[in-house]
Amino acid sequence: MQYGYFDDSAREYVVDHVEVAQSMTNYLGTQRMGTVISHNAGGYSWLDSPQHHRITRFRPNGVPMDWPGHYVYLRDDDSGKYWSLSWQPVGLPLAEARYEARHGLSYSRFLCEYEGIRGQQTLFIPREEGEENPVEVFDVKIRNDSGRIRHLSVFGYVEFSFHEIDMDNQNFQMSLYAAGSHYEEGAVLCELHYEKDAWQFLAGNFMPDGFDGVREAFIGPYRTERNPLGVEEGKLSGSLELGGNPCGALQRKLTLAPGKEARVLFYLGTGRGDAADRARKRYDEAGTDRAFSELKQFWDEKLGRMQVATPHENMNRSLNIWNLYQSEINVLFSRFSSFIEVGGRTGLGYRDTAQDAMCIPHAEPDMCLKRIRQLLHGQMREGYGLHLFDPAVLERTKEDGFKSPTVIPEADRKSMLHGIRDACADDALWLIPAIVENVRESGDTAFLDEVIPFADEGSGTVWEHMKAALDFSYAQTGSHGVTKGLRADWNDCLNLGGGESAMVAFLLVWATNHFLDAAKALGRREDEKKYTALKETMEETCRRELWNGEWFLRGFTADGRAIGSREAREGKVHMESNTWAVVSGTASREQGLSCMDAVDEWLYTPWGLMLNAPSFVTLDDSIGFVTRVYPGVKENGAIFSHPNPWAWVAECVLGRGSRAMKFYDALLPENQNDKMEIRQAEPYTYCQFIMGKDHTAFGRARHPFMTGSSGWAYYAATRYMLGIRPGFSTLAVDPCIPAEWDGFEAVRRWRGAEYRISVKNPAHVEKGVRQIRVDGADAAEIPAYGNGNHLVEVIMG
Numbered sequence: 151m152q153y154g155y156f157d158d159s160a161r162e163y164v165v166d167h168v169e170v171a172q173s174m175t176n177y178l179g180t181q182r183m184g185t186v187i188s189h190n191a192g193g194y195s196w197l198d199s200p201q202h203h204r205i206t207r208f209r210p211n212g213v214p215m216d217w218p219g220h221y222v223y224l225r226d227d228d229s230g231k232y233w234s235l236s237w238q239p240v241g242l243p244l245a246e247a248r249y250e251a252r253h254g255l256s257y258s259r260f261l262c263e264y265e266g267i268r269g270q271q272t273l274f275i276p277r278e279e280g281e282e283n284p285v286e287v288f289d290v291k292i293r294n295d296s297g298r299i300r301h302l303s304v305f306g307y308v309e310f311s312f313h314e315i316d317m318d319n320q321n322f323q324m325s326l327y328a329a330g331s332h333y334e335e336g337a338v339l340c341e342l343h344y345e346k347d348a349w350q351f352l353a354g355n356f357m358p359d360g361f362d363g364v365r366e367a368f369i370g371p372y373r374t375e376r377n378p379l380g381v382e383e384g385k386l387s388g389s390l391e392l393g394g395n396p397c398g399a400l401q402r403k404l405t406l407a408p409g410k411e412a413r414v415l416f417y418l419g420t421g422r423g424d425a426a427d428r429a430r431k432r433y434d435e436a437g438t439d440r441a442f443s444e445l446k447q448f449w450d451e452k453l454g455r456m457q458v459a460t461p462h463e464n465m466n467r468s469l470n471i472w473n474l475y476q477s478e479i480n481v482l483f484s485r486f487s488s489f490i491e492v493g494g495r496t497g498l499g500y501r502d503t504a505q506d507a508m509c510i511p512h513a514e515p516d517m518c519l520k521r522i523r524q525l526l527h528g529q530m531r532e533g534y535g536l537h538l539f540d541p542a543v544l545e546r547t548k549e550d551g552f553k554s555p556t557v558i559p560e561a562d563r564k565s566m567l568h569g570i571r572d573a574c575a576d577d578a579l580w581l582i583p584a585i586v587e588n589v590r591e592s593g594d595t596a597f598l599d600e601v602i603p604f605a606d607e608g609s610g611t612v613w614e615h616m617k618a619a620l621d622f623s624y625a626q627t628g629s630h631g632v633t634k635g636l637r638a639d640w641n642d643c644l645n646l647g648g649g650e651s652a653m654v655a656f657l658l659v660w661a662t663n664h665f666l667d668a669a670k671a672l673g674r675r676e677d678e679k680k681y682t683a684l685k686e687t688m689e690e691t692c693r694r695e696l697w698n699g700e701w702f703l704r705g706f707t708a709d710g711r712a713i714g715s716r717e718a719r720e721g722k723v724h725m726e727s728n729t730w731a732v733v734s735g736t737a738s739r740e741q742g743l744s745c746m747d748a749v750d751e752w753l754y755t756p757w758g759l760m761l762n763a764p765s766f767v768t769l770d771d772s773i774g775f776v777t778r779v780y781p782g783v784k785e786n787g788a789i790f791s792h793p794n795p796w797a798w799v800a801e802c803v804l805g806r807g808s809r810a811m812k813f814y815d816a817l818l819p820e821n822q823n824d825k826m827e828i829r830q831a832e833p834y835t836y837c838q839f840i841m842g843k844d845h846t847a848f849g850r851a852r853h854p855f856m857t858g859s860s861g862w863a864y865y866a867a868t869r870y871m872l873g874i875r876p877g878f879s880t881l882a883v884d885p886c887i888p889a890e891w892d893g894f895e896a897v898r899r900w901r902g903a904e905y906r907i908s909v910k911n912p913a914h915v916e917k918g919v920r921q922i923r924v925d926g927a928d929a930a931e932i933p934a935y936g937n938g939n940h941l942v943e944v945i946m947g
């Protein structure tokens with residue numbers, strides 16, 4: 151069953167059955183201010199940090215699950231009927247009112263037709279030069295289609311947060327006296343009294359006919375956002391108070407002749423009356439239109455850096471719009487603001503951030519580099535990364551910022567550093583391909599010599615940081631000579647400690663390959679020699695110790711027991727070890743074909759590949775927490791999305807384009823738009839996981855947007871399936887596609903030049919390039935031109 155459809159020309163997903171069981175998510179903001187917003191206008195905003203600078207409040211894991219939000223109510227002042235422009239919170243019966251929600255790129259629009267009134271609310275955060283005074287604009291349009299004069303009230307409403315998430319969620323004997331409400335020049339202000347100059351506001355492009363600054367006054371006793379007293383009575387009470395729960399509610403009365411339309415703008419931002427005034431001037435009607443079209447242009451330009459036209463409509467839709475968009479959101483907001491991650495874990499997850507920054511350097515070069523620099527700073531001299539850290543704490547020179555009056559000890563630099571006991575074996579290794587991919591994209595090899603501090607002591611060039619990560623991993627080997635699993639590897643729930651992880655060993659080989667590519671390009675011969683030797687030894691060890699006859703083991707427990715062997719009854723075949731054996735180039739061709747066949751046989755489902763099968767059912771702490779997770783859920787036998795693209799890459803390495811596409815198609819959210827009664831999650835974003843075969847809810851997807859599968863899906867599909875890969879000095883086009891494809895077209899901007907790529911597949915092969923022509927002439931390779939438009943023709947065969 152479908153709850154919505156794709157409107158590709160507008161780059162929107164349209165929810166036309168707003169009663170969908172799980173709310174559908176979007177993100178607003180492309181710079182400092184962000185908002186997570188549902189298709190029912192539920193959600194919350196922040197500036198810079200959803201933990202330390204929350205603007206509006208969210209009640210986590212509540213019922214309904216996406217309340218409160220950034221709401222606009224309408225009231226017919228003649229009849230007293232009232233409703234909201236998003237279906238919720240008022241929730242009119244859908245037989246009486248027509249509702250639709252449109253999620254676009256960094257904006258969301260809610261439409262409603264009821265009682266002859268057409269209402270539309272668009273939420274977006276304009277881009278600002280200097281990013282000084284960001285606001286969220288509620289652009290409201292009301293049209294009278296009823297054929298008679300209407301007297302209406304429009305209400306904008308938000309609930310402010312206490313700024314610090316700790317203050318917001320606990321210790322209310324203190325928190326309830328931390329914030330107050332004020333009214334200045336038509337704006338309702340929320341003052342964070344314990345902080346210096348901390349204010350937030352809701353204002354409109356009008357002098358209000360009424361306002362409320364106290365939540366309880368607006369909502370009224372034993373009511374909710376569904377039936378607020380102020381709206382029901384059509385009159386706000388002008389409430390203000392020092393302490394309590396501040397809100398922003400503004401009323402605007404309108405008289406609308408038949409056929410007429412009115413426009414009302416609200417602004418949500420930080421600052422006080424002068425900031426509200428600035429917003430009013432900057433985003434009057436013309437300014438709002440300008441800002442909205444600038445936002446569109448921003449995305450046009452970004453998406454224009456790579457566009458594809460393949461025979462696969464949903465692949466085009468994903469790569470050209472939603473997959474890249476989701477990957478950008480991850481790089482921009484890190485991973486800690488959603489309806490699931492509710493904003494209390496500010497910082498960077500080391501491995502997640504490194505992978506996010508590896509995958510889309512063409513679209514988000516500055517932000518990817520910024521993240522990489524932050525991660526380099528979060529690396530210990532010994533080579534491992536700080537698993538979860540807040541770069542702001544590392545960068546802080548003196549202790550300042552918010553001090554809670556209830557004395558919550560703050561993390562200082564020192565307490566953020568952790569020892570090897572808490573180190574994850576894979577974290578810093580991801581940084582190497584991330585760095586190298588970014589340099590391949592930009593051509594800026596000087597970055598490799600930039601000096602960046604380590605988290606604990608001293609500093610080193612980016613090159614030295616990479617070597618530290620490699621040296622650490624090559625030294626961390628167990629009794630079989632395979633790298634240790636430590637606190638965890640990519641799989642948080644596989645906790646091997648001194649046991650050994652096949653996945654980390656293969657990842658180490660892959661990271662070394664990237665490093666060696668850079669060493670060759672830069673002529674760093676000594677390093678090339680040293681790390682080639684280390685890598686070859688590790689590869690031999692892996693082939694010897696981890697091959698099981700049909701597939702690769704997942705590793706060994708600290709007491710030497712094999713995990714993921716043919717003899718095992720649970721946790722028999724694992725995705726991470728088998729895909730990475732191939733991706734890293736360690737597996738021989740025969741091994742690769744055999745182990746990826748085992749992946750297909752044991753792990754494939756029509757919803758994607760499961761992480762392992764059969765699920766673990768016997769508790770075994772020497773394997774890890776994974777054995778305590780319900781079968782078919784998360785890391786224990788779910789279709790964990792993130793590793794799925796590793797299998798697509800592996801199949802492309804093996805040259806099996808149809809198999810890669812089979813796996814790609816199973817996970818592709820856009821393919822599941824008509825299975826929403828099972829999927830129960832956005833069909834335009836990859837989700838963290840999908841319940842596996844061993845669970846009763848098999849096929850149900852969970853946790854949209856915030857997942858490494860997004861970046862990896864984009865990376866695998868564009869670089870391996872379509873095969874368009876920047877190198878240090880040339881662009882490779884080496885596709886691996888289904889044999890029935892006649893070819894495909896793509897436009898790729900790279901280092902200032904635009905490449906119009908046309909791939910032809912006359913012999914209907916899955917892989918292999920017979921001929922390349924650049925600008926009409928036969929060519930051995932595709933150079934980095936630096937400018938101009940270039941036609942690249944690739945004939946497969």
Ligand code: GLC
Binds near residue numbers: 643
């Ligand atoms: C979560 C974590 C990620 C980890 C994965 C598998 O998605 O954010 O770091 O790799 O789970 O455990």
